[in-house]
Amino acid sequence: MKNYFTTVVLIFFILSSCNNDDGVAVSDRNKALLGQWEYTAITTDRAVDLNGDNVSNIDLFGTQELPQCVKDNITTYTENGPSNKPEYNVTENNLACDDNNPFSFVEEDFWSLTNNNSVISFENREPFRIVELTNTKLIVESDDTFESMEYVLTISFKRK
Numbered sequence: 001m002k003n004y005f006t007t008v009v010l011i012f013f014i015l016s017s018c019n020n021d022d023g024v025a026v027s028d029r030n031k032a033l034l035g036q037w038e039y040t041a042i043t044t045d046r047a048v049d050l051n052g053d054n055v056s057n058i059d060l061f062g063t064q065e066l067p068q069c070v071k072d073n074i075t076t077y078t079e080n081g082p083s084n085k086p087e088y089n090v091t092e093n094n095l096a097c098d099d100n101n102p103f104s105f106v107e108e109d110f111w112s113l114t115n116n117n118s119v120i121s122f123e124n125r126e127p128f129r130i131v132e133l134t135n136t137k138l139i140v141e142s143d144d145t146f147e148s149m150e151y152v153l154t155i156s157f158k159r160k
Helices: 002-016 026-033
Strands: 035-048 057-059 074-077 087-091 105-114 119-122 128-133 137-146 149-159
Touching: 026 105, 026 128, 035 137
Parallel strands: none
Antiparallel strands: 035 057, 035 074, 035 149, 074 087, 087 105, 105 119, 119 128, 128 137, 137 149
16 A cells, blocks of 8 residues: 555656646746747736627637737747847738738837836837746736726737
């Protein structure tokens, strides 16, 4: 019985130590953000009707609140762009909105980590508070307003 218990405990510790999605140390967040990210979820803390269909939702990604052409956008953090500053951009993917071309820039900005590496600050947009950052997952929160209603937007990404 003692050998069985020891074997079970040993297997548990081996399996729990094999997690490839370990959190990133706060000091390593600058490097961990670099690369391309795609949306996995977009939610709000209050129901909103962004598309004007008179149906309010908290889940913006899993409903029709956001068009498909937004849901497939790619977010990229670079260390240094042509301006010699860390760049943030959102690009259209295959499904381009409006008159945009596929893979064209939708948003461009410069970013830096602030608040003890817990906030991604930008020059031209609201900051992202980092909720979780692992090697493969990023979850951020941002304050937003729609038709004078304030809400917290939570965006989940996976590394592309």
